[in-house]
Amino acid sequence: MLQVKYNILNKYYSYILLYIFFFWITLSACPAGQDQAGSYHCVTQYENGSINWTTGKITAVGKAFPDGKMQTSNEWIQGAARADANRGVIKILKGLKLSTAQRVEEYAAQSDIILAGIEKTARDAVILKQYYTSALAVEMTIETSIFGGFLQLVLPEDIRQIHKISPDTLLKKMDMNTDGNTNGLSTGLIIDARGLEFEPVLNPAIVSEQGHDMYSSVFISREFAVQKGVCKYYCSMEQALNDRRVGNNPLIFKGLRKEGKENTSIVINMADYRLLEKKPERHVFLKECRVIIVMD
Numbered sequence: 001m002l003q004v005k006y007n008i009l010n011k012y013y014s015y016i017l018l019y020i021f022f023f024w025i026t027l028s029a030c031p032a033g034q035d036q037a038g039s040y041h042c043v044t045q046y047e048n049g050s051i052n053w054t055t056g057k058i059t060a061v062g063k064a065f066p067d068g069k070m071q072t073s074n075e076w077i078q079g080a081a082r083a084d085a086n087r088g089v090i091k092i093l094k095g096l097k098l099s100t101a102q103r104v105e106e107y108a109a110q111s112d113i114i115l116a117g118i119e120k121t122a123r124d125a126v127i128l129k130q131y132y133t134s135a136l137a138v139e140m141t142i143e144t145s146i147f148g149g150f151l152q153l154v155l156p157e158d159i160r161q162i163h164k165i166s167p168d169t170l171l172k173k174m175d176m177n178t179d180g181n182t183n184g185l186s187t188g189l190i191i192d193a194r195g196l197e198f199e200p201v202l203n204p205a206i207v208s209e210q211g212h213d214m215y216s217s218v219f220i221s222r223e224f225a226v227q228k229g230v231c232k233y234y235c236s237m238e239q240a241l242n243d244r245r246v247g248n249n250p251l252i253f254k255g256l257r258k259e260g261k262e263n264t265s266i267v268i269n270m271a272d273y274r275l276l277e278k279k280p281e282r283h284v285f286l287k288e289c290r291v292i293i294v295m296d
Contacts, residue, residue, distance in 0.1 A: 040236035060088030099203035187247025188290035208273035
């Protein structure tokens with residue numbers, strides 16, 4: 001009888017161990033910090049951090065170690081790790097590309113106000129996690145966003161506030177909070193840049209084969225660019241189509257190539273350019289930055 005109970009118990013524990021093993025395998029199959037829902041996000045990795053171009057979030061990791069020559073408190077080590085993480089955020093922000101060959105660092109060098117704003121963006125980052133190693137070192141991960149104050153500082157001044165677009169009836173038809181019926185109107189723009197090896201920038205430009213501006217600062221209202229970004233990046237066409245940003249009837253144009261300084265512009269064929277020009281509602285969805293760029 002005891003032998004039978006032992007066999008049953010042993011079998012029970014074997015099932016538990018098998019379940020734990022498969023659960024561990026499932027977790028190991030996903031990259032650290034990226035779940036199934038985020039697998040379509042476009043992320044640029046750096047040495048001590050990353051920027052998620054889909055969510056606009058920047059994360060950075062800071063580390064600090066006890067000083068062997070002097071007694072250090074936990075508070076000091078935590079503060080040193082936070083300072084290191086802040087430096088990581090600042091480095092990522094300064095390294096981001098604008099719409100030309102200029103990077104944020106070069107643009108910010110012209111103004112102490114912008115530099116101070118970048119530092120504030122890092123200070124305002126929230127702590128996602130922190131832990132101590134066996135050597136009493138601290139590793140801290142912080143997160144902040146490019147939306148809001150940072151974009152207000154670095155976006156070109158020629159992106160101005162557009163107060164009103166007529167006719168008013170067009171705006172009512174374009175309201176995304178209604179029952180979803182767009183009456184045949186286009187509700188946004190998706191640019192398929194897959195295969196172009198296009199690198200995300202803060203203020204991309206879309207032009208026709210003959211050099212006509214299709215999407216640039218003159219079409220954008222600063223309010224929306226600052227709060228939502230000039231565009232949104234995805235690494236999945238399916239997810240882009242399901243994003244409310246472009247509504248339920250977006251135009252979809254295929255990018256032919258990239259050009260401009262550091263290849264920050266995407267070229268579209270003339271047929272698509274003419275189609276966009278025939279859409280009066282474009283003034284609404286371009287103004288509100290209802291634009292998504294899909295990359296590899």
